Amino acid sequence: MRILFLSQRVPYPPNRGDKITTWRLVERMKRRHEVRCVAFAHDDADVQAAAELTRLGAPTTALRIDLRRTKLASLPLLLTGKPLTLGAYGSRELQRVVDELAPSCQVGYAYSSSMGAFLEPHTRLKRVMHFAELDSDKWRQYAERSKWPMSWVYAREHKTLLEFERRIAASFDENVLCTPLEQQVFEREIPGPRSLVLRNGVDLAHYQPKPDLAEPEHLVFVGVMDYLPNIDGCVWFVNEILPRLRAKRPGVRFTIVGSRPTDEVKALASHAGVTVTGFVDDPREFLARAAVSLAPLRIARGIQNKVLEGLAMGLPVVGTTSATQGVEGEAGRDFLLANTVDEQVAAIERLLADPPFARALGRRGRQFVEEKYDWERVFDPLDTLLARFERG
Numbered sequence: 001m002r003i004l005f006l007s008q009r010v011p012y013p014p015n016r017g018d019k020i021t022t023w024r025l026v027e028r029m030k031r032r033h034e035v036r037c038v039a040f041a042h043d044d045a046d047v048q049a050a051a052e053l054t055r056l057g058a059p060t061t062a063l064r065i066d067l068r069r070t071k072l073a074s075l076p077l078l079l080t081g082k083p084l085t086l087g088a089y090g091s092r093e094l095q096r097v098v099d100e101l102a103p104s105c106q107v108g109y110a111y112s113s114s115m116g117a118f119l120e121p122h123t124r125l126k127r128v129m130h131f132a133e134l135d136s137d138k139w140r141q142y143a144e145r146s147k148w149p150m151s152w153v154y155a156r157e158h159k160t161l162l163e164f165e166r167r168i169a170a171s172f173d174e175n176v177l178c179t180p181l182e183q184q185v186f187e188r189e190i191p192g193p194r195s196l197v198l199r200n201g202v203d204l205a206h207y208q209p210k211p212d213l214a215e216p217e218h219l220v221f222v223g224v225m226d227y228l229p230n231i232d233g234c235v236w237f238v239n240e241i242l243p244r245l246r247a248k249r250p251g252v253r254f255t256i257v258g259s260r261p262t263d264e265v266k267a268l269a270s271h272a273g274v275t276v277t278g279f280v281d282d283p284r285e286f287l288a289r290a291a292v293s294l295a296p297l298r299i300a301r302g303i304q305n306k307v308l309e310g311l312a313m314g315l316p317v318v319g320t321t322s323a324t325q326g327v328e329g330e331a332g333r334d335f336l337l338a339n340t341v342d343e344q345v346a347a348i349e350r351l352l353a354d355p356p357f358a359r360a361l362g363r364r365g366r367q368f369v370e371e372k373y374d375w376e377r378v379f380d381p382l383d384t385l386l387a388r389f390e391r392g
Contacts, residue, residue: 002033011023081160105125165189176195181325204312207309219253235265246273292348304319312369314366
């Protein structure tokens, strides 16, 4: 079949959470089908990535977007019942490209609800809505953790986007969620439409344990650092948890690894023991030197790649319920769960004070992802879905 694949960012290279998943989707699809990608290019690197993706056999049209400008331009939508998300990611030019390509395709696959809007007119296609996470529920979480007026803006976005998601889900042929928990939320908020779970995976050959490189008392966090849940988690950790750890263990260091750190994140480097790297070519170099991989997220849904990657590296992982709930492991066996400041301090101290325990936890975590999150295994339901479409 010929598949039209839409995503908010060019699905290559796999160097951040959404691109890891979208590249894997495209790569899996093009083994048996012809895939044409249409996506937004957020910078020059995305334009270059689109050219590379085309050379790899997935012709890609990348349209420039300036999210700051489009977000500002979407503000008048506050006077309407339309979600700001659809204004920020709205594009007549991208809609024109989709309209030109859709008649020659059999399947339309949208990754994130904002991209589903571009497929809405094309009822002839078999259409898949892949909710990377249920975005409306994300805005609900933001509203609960924000002060007025942003709490009102986020609450409004939750309500208006949920109405849109309900419409899309009911009209598309399949809805894809990345965890059973996300599917439960979907079935509660959008009852009726069919859905399936398509888990994220982790590249087990790329992420390999290197225990000999681990540096004692070195804590590492990996994530894109202009993303609110990552910012919130790191600020919380540096301000409330790290000082207590360093009071007992002055050698503890915390490295924040990730591109596009905001000013708030950069300011964390002024704290004793904190390093903010900004963009790095290979985050594995920092994970390899870590004693513990951290995921102190207080706002999160779906599967956190940072958790899977830490586990794949054979590291002991300390995460909150929000960060680990999408990973179907067992707290205490595959990772340590810590939601409060006291719990975070106790869990990390235990790992630093007992290296044999930490190494054993890391080995169990690696074994867990080998059994459950190999990319070749987790995407089997995608093959089944496409085969169903192929049969008509």
